[in-house]
Amino acid sequence: MKEKPRVLIIEDHDVLRAMLFAILRHQPLAVDTAESGDVALEKVESCDYALILIDMNLANDSAGTFLSRFRELRPEATTFIIAVRDPKRELALDWSLVSAVLNKPLEIDTLATVVRECAIVVPPPEDPLDCPPSESEVRTSFDRTSPITN
Amino acid sequence: MAREKRILVVEDDDAIRTLMFTVLRRHGFKVDASPNGAHAIDRFSRCVYSLVLLDLMMPVMTGYDFLAELEKREIAHRPLVFVLTAGGSTNSLPADVVTGSFRKPFDLDLLVDTISACLSTLEEPLQPDSCPVAESERINGRRRPEDPK
Numbered sequence: 001m002k003e004k005p006r007v008l009i010i011e012d013h014d015v016l017r018a019m020l021f022a023i024l025r026h027q028p029l030a031v032d033t034a035e036s037g038d039v040a041l042e043k044v045e046s047c048d049y050a051l052i053l054i055d056m057n058l059a060n061d062s063a064g065t066f067l068s069r070f071r072e073l074r075p076e077a078t079t080f081i082i083a084v085r086d087p088k089r090e091l092a093l094d095w096s097l098v099s100a101v102l103n104k105p106l107e108i109d110t111l112a113t114v115v116r117e118c119a120i121v122v123p124p125p126e127d128p129l130d131c132p133p134s135e136s137e138v139r140t141s142f143d144r145t146s147p148i149t150n
Numbered sequence: 151m152a153r154e155k156r157i158l159v160v161e162d163d164d165a166i167r168t169l170m171f172t173v174l175r176r177h178g179f180k181v182d183a184s185p186n187g188a189h190a191i192d193r194f195s196r197c198v199y200s201l202v203l204l205d206l207m208m209p210v211m212t213g214y215d216f217l218a219e220l221e222k223r224e225i226a227h228r229p230l231v232f233v234l235t236a237g238g239s240t241n242s243l244p245a246d247v248v249t250g251s252f253r254k255p256f257d258l259d260l261l262v263d264t265i266s267a268c269l270s271t272l273e274e275p276l277q278p279d280s281c282p283v284a285e286s287e288r289i290n291g292r293r294r295p296e297d298p299k
Binding site: 014015016018019021022023026086087088103104105106107108109110111112 | 230232233235239240241243244245246248249250251252253257259260263264266267268270271272
């Protein structure tokens with residue numbers, strides 16, 4: 001069976017990270033999350049990602065640091081990188097490190113479609129890393145409230 | 151006073167407002183509904199809302215005007231806002247007020263799951279004494295939310 005394309009969300013804001021995870025796990029994707037650039041670097045060393053969705057407004061400019069380090073660590077990677085940004089905030093972006101930009105506020109349906117379609121077309125690595133199960137496979141729900149019947 | 155995460159649906163279309171209200175209520179959320187921005191502002195004077203689903207094109211007070219009111223608040227005192235849109239870009243909306251947008255027709259599973267995920271990361275705010283019991287706790291299913299009494 002063909003494996004689902006693997007996607008990494010890098011977002012330091014708890015609410016947004018949970019939101020992005022909830023949106024993308026509705027897609028035929030294996031989804032992981034990282035709350036910082038450092039955590040994300042650990043993940044990309046052990047897993048092959050078809051797509052990385054990164055908030056460019058991470059604290060301490062760690063988004064820029066992550067992107068540079070990622071290219072050093074995995075120069076062979078064909079990973080599609082989508083940067084999420086607030087268009088009203090100044091951003092010194094090295095365009096050569098990202099594949100596309102999505103502006104906030106995010107259109108949920110557009111985001112889901114773009115990530116799914118882009119992740120699917122990225123070719124899988126020839127020599128894949130031995131990666132643990134994704135968060136979306138391990139975590140079934142986010143504290144969902146029980147339905148009521150009346 | 152009780153600690154409670156509450157959702158406000160602000161939508162002038164009776165059918166969509168009722169749909170949102172009913173779906174969220176049946177998933178166990180505490181929900182109120184408003185038919186326009188002015189009514190929603192009045193709600194905000196009495197209760198603390200963790201999340202707002204907001205239509206933009208409404209009579210009396212539009213969603214844009216409502217967002218402008220929210221923008222006056224400190225970021226820590228703003229709810230999460232998801233805009234409900236029938237089309238058109240929402241990129242011009244302030245990203246520090248609007249968390250995201252859903253396009254009509256809605257994928258209700260995605261909408262509920264997204265709301266659930268966001269709320270799960272938030273603290274339960276203390277509701278003031280002036281805040282009445284949530285409409286979702288009172289309604290008997292025979293009356294549309296925020297119909298004239």
